[in-house]
Amino acid sequence: MTLAENIFENLRMELRRGCLTLAVLAQLRQEYYGYTLRKALASRGMEIDENTLYPLLRRLEAQGLLISEWREEDKRNKRFYRLSADGQEIFVRLLKEWNDINTAITNLL
Amino acid sequence: MELLERYLNAVRRHLPWLRQDDIIAELRANLEAQLDDKEAELGRPLTKEEAEAWLKQIGPPLQVAARYQHQQYLIGPALFPTYAFVLRLVLAWATVIYVIASVVTIAAQGLGAEASAGISLVHIALRLPWIWIINAGITTLIFAAVERTGARFPGKIYPLAPMTPPWSPLDLPSAGAGDGDWAKPRSFTRALLEVFAGCVLLGWLLLVPHHPFLLLGPGEWYLHSLPYQLAPVWWTFYWLVVCFNIFELAWKLVDLARGAWQRPINRARRLAMHALALVPLCVLLAAPNHALFLLKNPTTDAAAHGATVASANKGVLQAVSILVAIVLLQLLWGIGRASLDAYRKRQAAK
Numbered sequence: 001m002t003l004a005e006n007i008f009e010n011l012r013m014e015l016r017r018g019c020l021t022l023a024v025l026a027q028l029r030q031e032y033y034g035y036t037l038r039k040a041l042a043s044r045g046m047e048i049d050e051n052t053l054y055p056l057l058r059r060l061e062a063q064g065l066l067i068s069e070w071r072e073e074d075k076r077n078k079r080f081y082r083l084s085a086d087g088q089e090i091f092v093r094l095l096k097e098w099n100d101i102n103t104a105i106t107n108l109l
Numbered sequence: 110m111e112l113l114e115r116y117l118n119a120v121r122r123h124l125p126w127l128r129q130d131d132i133i134a135e136l137r138a139n140l141e142a143q144l145d146d147k148e149a150e151l152g153r154p155l156t157k158e159e160a161e162a163w164l165k166q167i168g169p170p171l172q173v174a175a176r177y178q179h180q181q182y183l184i185g186p187a188l189f190p191t192y193a194f195v196l197r198l199v200l201a202w203a204t205v206i207y208v209i210a211s212v213v214t215i216a217a218q219g220l221g222a223e224a225s226a227g228i229s230l231v232h233i234a235l236r237l238p239w240i241w242i243i244n245a246g247i248t249t250l251i252f253a254a255v256e257r258t259g260a261r262f263p264g265k266i267y268p269l270a271p272m273t274p275p276w277s278p279l280d281l282p283s284a285g286a287g288d289g290d291w292a293k294p295r296s297f298t299r300a301l302l303e304v305f306a307g308c309v310l311l312g313w314l315l316l317v318p319h320h321p322f323l324l325l326g327p328g329e330w331y332l333h334s335l336p337y338q339l340a341p342v343w344w345t346f347y348w349l350v351v352c353f354n355i356f357e358l359a360w361k362l363v364d365l366a367r368g369a370w371q372r373p374i375n376r377a378r379r380l381a382m383h384a385l386a387l388v389p390l391c392v393l394l395a396a397p398n399h400a401l402f403l404l405k406n407p408t409t410d411a412a413a414h415g416a417t418v419a420s421a422n423k424g425v426l427q428a429v430s431i432l433v434a435i436v437l438l439q440l441l442w443g444i445g446r447a448s449l450d451a452y453r454k455r456q457a458a459k
Contacts, residue, residue: 033138033139033142034135034138034139035138035139035140035142035143035146036142038139050139050140050143050167051167051168051172051173051176052176054135054136054139054176055176055177058132058177076138076141076142077134077138078135078138078139078142079134079135079138
C-alpha cells in the first residue's frame with residue numbers, strides 16, 4: 001500500500017467510524033440479532049465487518065443506548081438488540097448533527 | 110462444525126474472563142447463522158478448505174477477541190497531552206537530580222583519585238538511560254492506572270475524568286517569558302545603570318585585596334587570629350573573576366557606544382558568558398593538592414589544626430563541585446535549547 005493509499009484508508013476509516021454508529025442506531029429502531037442486523041445494513045449499502053459490528057453492539061449496550069434480550073429462534077439462542085429510550089433520544093440528536101454536517105458539506109461543494 | 114468450535118475456543122482464550130461465556134455464545138449464534146446461510150446458498154456443507162477460508166476471512170482469534178476488550182490503549186487521547194507534559198518534566202528533573210547526586214557522591218568519595226572519578230563519570234553516563242527508562246515506566250504506569258480508573262468509573266472520579274484543570278488566558282506567562290528579561294530590548298537608562306553597576310563592582314573587587322573588611326566585614330580581624338590562610342590558587346581565582354568583570358564591562362561599554370543596547374542580548378553571548386563563568390570555578394577544582402586553605406605555620410600547627418584544614422578543604426571543594434555541576438547543566442541546557450531552536454528555524458525555512 002502506498003503512502004497516499006494508507007492516508008486515504010485511515011481517513012476513510014475515521015469518516016466511517018461515526019457513521020457506523022448512526023447506521024446501527026437507525027437500523028435498531030427495529031429488533032435484530034447480530035447477523036441479521038449485519039445483513040440488513042449490507043442490503044441498504046452499509047457493509048460492516050463482523051469484528052466491528054458485534055463488539056460495537058456490546059459497547060452501545062454498555063452505554064445504555066441499546067437493550068438486549070436472549071431469545072430462542074430457529075432452535076438457537078440468539079441475542080436480540082433494539083434501541084433503548086436513551087438510545088432513541090441520542091439517535092435523534094445524532095441524526096440532526098449528521099444532517100447539519102451533510103448540509104454544510106453540500107454547501108461547500 | 111469442528112473447525113468453528115476450535116476457532117471459538119481460540120477466541121475464548123483471549124477474551125475478558127468474566128464475559129467470555131456470554132461473548133462466545135453470541136459469537137457462536139452469529140457465526141452459525143452465517144454458516145447456515147452459506148451452506149443454504151451452496152446447497153451443501155462447506156468443505157474443509159472453504160470453512161478454513163471463511164474463518165480466515167473473519168480474522169485471527171487474537172484480533173477478534175481484542176475488539177471485545179473494554180480498553181485497547183494504555184493512555185487515551187484525552188489524557189495523553191498531560192502525560193506527555195508530565196513525562197518531559199519527570200525526565201528532565203530525574204536527570205538533574207541524578208547528575209547532581211552523582212557528582213556529590215563522587216566528590217564525597219574523595220577528589221584525590223582522578224582516575225576513579227573519571228570511571229565514575231562513565232558509570233553515571235551509562236546508568237542515565239536506565240534512570241530515564243525507570244522514571245518513564247513509573248510515570249506511564251501511574252497514568253495508565255488513572256486512565257483505567259477513569260474508564261471504569263466514567264465521570265465519577267473528578268478531576269481524573271476530564272483532566273482539564275481550570276485555566277484562564279490571563280494566567281499565561283507573558284510572551285517571551287521563556288527567555289526572561291534577556292529577550293527584551295533594554296532601555297538606555299537600564300544599559301547605563303548596568304555599566305555603572307559594573308564599574309562599582311569592579312572597583313569593589315579591586316579594593317578587596319587591600320581592604321578585606323569590604324568583603325569580610327568585622328570577620329577580618331577574627332581571621333587574622335586564626336592559624337589558617339588562603340592558598341595561592343585563590344589569587345588566580347580572584348584575577349580571573351576580575352578579568353571576567355572587565356571583559357563584561359568592556360562589552361557593555363561597547364554596546365552603549367554603538368547603540369547596540371537597544372537590541373536584546375543574543376543567546377550566543379549569554380552562553381559564552383556562562384561558559385566563561387566556569388573557568389574560575391574549574392581553577393579552584395584544579396588547585397594543587399586540592400588545598401584551598403593552608404596553615405600559616407605548618408610545622409607548629411599541623412598536629413593541632415591539620416585535620417580541620419583538611420576537612421575545610423574537602424567541604425569547600427565539594428561545594429565548588431556542586432556549583433560547577435549546576436553551572437554546567439545550565440550551560441548544557443542553554444546549548445540544547447539554542448540548538449533545538451536553530452534546528453526548528455532551519456526546518457521552518459525549508
